[in-house]
Amino acid sequence: MDLKIDVEEKEEAVILKLDGEVDVYTAPKLKSRLIDLVDQSKFKIIVNLENIDFMDSSGLGVLVGGLKRVRSHDGAIALVCTQENILKIFRITGLVKVFPIFETESQALQGV
Amino acid sequence: MVVNGEIRTMIKKNTHKVNSRDDRKQPIIESLEIQSQGRKLLEVRQFVEKLAAECGYSQSDIFDIKVSVGEACANAIEHGSPRGKRNRIKIVFEFIDDCAIIKISDEGVFKPRFPALDTQLNYRGRGIPFMLALMDDVEIKEGECGTTVRLVKIRN
Structure with a gap:
């Protein structure tokens, strides 16, 4: 299974909806998307993991990297x-x- | 046995394969050999998921096994494959006496990392902590021909 990433802007935040599996093979796709958002001056990001079936340490590493950037x-x-x-x-x-x-997501929008 | 172009061997200790909750106590050994490539990790996860389900593990335990085996394989791909895609990784899944023993063998050197602790914002180094937290026993053996990670999960 691949990783699908939908991007939606809501209020002042950007929501990334992930669908699929995040591992060593697919994590670079998420990393690239997070870097793009920061390059576009989007610094409030919500990552929706509800449709993720699997995530390993490489996925966590990418999220940590994104957090450092924002x-x-x-x-x-x-x-x-x-x-x-x-x-x-x-x-x-x-x-x-x-x-x-x-x-x-609505709770996250209030909290981010 | 050849599955999807990969060499896959199946050795049965008993004459009946474990395929239901009723006869799952019978021991099994199955193995999968893959090219050392990140894109093969899904195949590895599907392999252990199928076997763990047949052995009667809970969904939570199956997830633990998938994460731990995936981490060991990812390490093998990154550090245990001096010839890149030409190296191979072997995964052996054995289930006996309510206990799954999964061995992941590569052809290189294991590179342990200092575990990332609580709030340290490290990018890497969480693979071994995952294995230690999610499995009942973890053993890493380095040999002349490669490294073998042995993971044990007891079925509750």
């Missing part, structure tokens, strides 16, 4: 995720303390 412009990345399996990998690595994680 933070250097006083921006933020918020996540939308209710899937226990995906949340588990954020908990294991302690990244629940780094990324604000919301249950819905």
